[in-house]
Amino acid sequence: MRIIVIGGDGFCGWPTATHLSAHGHEVTIVDNLARRAISEELDAHSLTPIRPLGTRVQAWEETTGRTIAYHYLDAATDYDQLRALLTRLQPDAVVHFAEQRAAPYSMKSSAHKRYTVANNTAATHNLLCALVEAEVDSHLVHLGTMGVYGYTTTAAPLPEGYLTVQIPGPEGETEEREILYPANPGSIYHLTKTQDQLAFQFYNANDGLRITDLHQGIVWGTQTEETHLDGRLINRFDYDGDFGTVLNRFLMQAGVGHPLTVHGSGGQTRAFIHIRDTVRCIRLAIETPPEAAEGVRIFNQATETGRIRDLAQKVSKLTGATIDFQANPRKEAAENELRMRNEGLRTLGWEPITLDNGLMEEVRAIAERYAHRCDLSKIPAHSFWTRPKPTEEEAAADPTAVPFTHPAQAG
């Protein structure tokens, strides 16, 4: 198939692009390299020495004999170029990773909130709009998040996108209706993904677009079969307080001899998936596209759930690292249960990789290998969900001071 991967240079995008190419698909990457720019902004870089995208695609061709095309393009702002590219390539599928994907980064400041909303809502809508205007019959595969459901304990496992509810009628009867699962976003980043869902529903209903929305768990791991083939293909590995995902942070902290940082009680339960499963699931979704008449197809792209402090203990047991409980910068429930269904992708042939199959050791080994590249000062989380109240002294000095800089950021 002919496939465009928008955001194909990122943590999930690059492994996806190479995996699809390895499986015989004709892949074009579109990226504005925003993730690399943010690394510069934060001065928080990939633990692994990732190469420029040009080098990556050249190394891919040298290693595998397969080509991946690349266009520098910002899906949120370069609408006409995006539409023209769709018209020219007539892709069978478009994978949409072109969103700011870190919850802490999205809460870092007013400017980061606004960037996340502007970028994510525009990238998604531009893509939908361009598919309609260009009259290209592509299957859109979007990376959503398990976080659209929110992390409150529910009696039933979280279904895949839709919920059947009973609505009481005026005469005591009930009306059964299938609805999009009620959204409960926990950050500005998650908010944008819930807003995306509504846009997908509209464009599917009004324009007949074929859309799969993959509600992904927290990704861990770094290398895939493809990125492992050559050193220049190595995937990025983020460990900083904004972009580092929790399990990778634990494994990296263990690898460099740092205590495992757990926020709050660690009672938060989350869903997880290994990067190798991410790329397989996306390929399976692409190779078995839905019909428009089915509505937007939604899968939970997550392997299993786990409580944060249990994960920390697991890593501690594996590596001997100590655990350091810190104040939680997020506004969230201290403890929650989480169960979910994920039969959709299994039905397409997915056999998930669990936390216990040995890959944790692989991640720790990678972290250890690149420990010399680690900047320990980037580990603490500095993005706060709510602005701490200024001290009386601060308020007296300048009651209307804006913009706000948190002391931890200023230091």
Add this chain to the structure above:
Amino acid sequence: MRIIVIGGDGFCGWPTATHLSAHGHEVTIVDNLARRAISEELDAHSLTPIRPLGTRVQAWEETTGRTIAYHYLDAATDYDQLRALLTRLQPDAVVHFAEQRAAPYSMKSSAHKRYTVANNTAATHNLLCALVEAEVDSHLVHLGTMGVYGYTTTAAPLPEGYLTVQIPGPEGETEEREILYPANPGSIYHLTKTQDQLAFQFYNANDGLRITDLHQGIVWGTQTEETHLDGRLINRFDYDGDFGTVLNRFLMQAGVGHPLTVHGSGGQTRAFIHIRDTVRCIRLAIETPPEAAEGVRIFNQATETGRIRDLAQKVSKLTGATIDFQANPRKEAAENELRMRNEGLRTLGWEPITLDNGLMEEVRAIAERYAHRCDLSKIPAHSFWTRPKPTEEEAAADPTAVPFTHPAQAG
């Protein structure tokens, strides 16, 4: 109270600003005059001779002795100015009209879809973000739409924003939950209002913002007690296929001797409210603000519901006008029932004006008075919900032709 009305130059904004001022509030209008610019774009102007905003506020002061301040500012793009204004004025309430409000205009072309999404999502989010960053404890009053619920027949009357549902549990038990009523937007414009709802939920929960979302019916009428006081205060009256609201279009068509244009079978049922009730409801919401802990307060701001063809018949009977059934440019159910609850605003003291109380005649008289300003060519609807398939000839000539111009727009 000190009140900012963002979008205070528009069809609902200007009557709201003057009404609040007449009732003793200290009003500041913020507007980017986008609605006037769009009139120029479409060459479709208010039937009534509205004056420039500067003249309006001057006339208001001369007529009533009360002042209304005015700042030219784009809430969607001028974030820093918006935040600084909030910091300086410390308003008790902010009324948010700063959104593109016409469903047909939002579907006119790819560019109009993207403008509507970009403007509406950014204006709403900037305002929320600025209230938090400036630490201003204002009550935000937003104009939503009954259209967020969608126009499908339901067993029970539409509740005010929230729905209590029963969710089946794994053991046959049920879990009762109150959820935001499932969104079902019928246009890009309506989509943005459903996306706004999610942003309001998040900022209320995370930052404790006090928010009232008024899901308004289709507004009819033009003058209020305040805009009636002096000729220079006259409110706008739109009758074109994009911005004209259905009942005002019928009354205007009757006033100029044009058949009443009904789209499809006219079996669509909608909710309505007179402009005089719009301004009263907004004042009532402001004068009785909610607590943040209540969650986002949602009211249905609509008086009664009616079927389009019944309204046409009512106007026909009143005026002798004929009815002209035309193809429906929208993608919507041909027929639907609609019932709703509206006790929230009634509890605050609202006594609604119904369609039968004589004000239809007033609107028709205004239309007749300004009939000489009418451009009949602007009456037909030229915005289509789905792109008509090109003819074989068109496709052969240029299979990838973009951007698309509908013949009706090109003519």
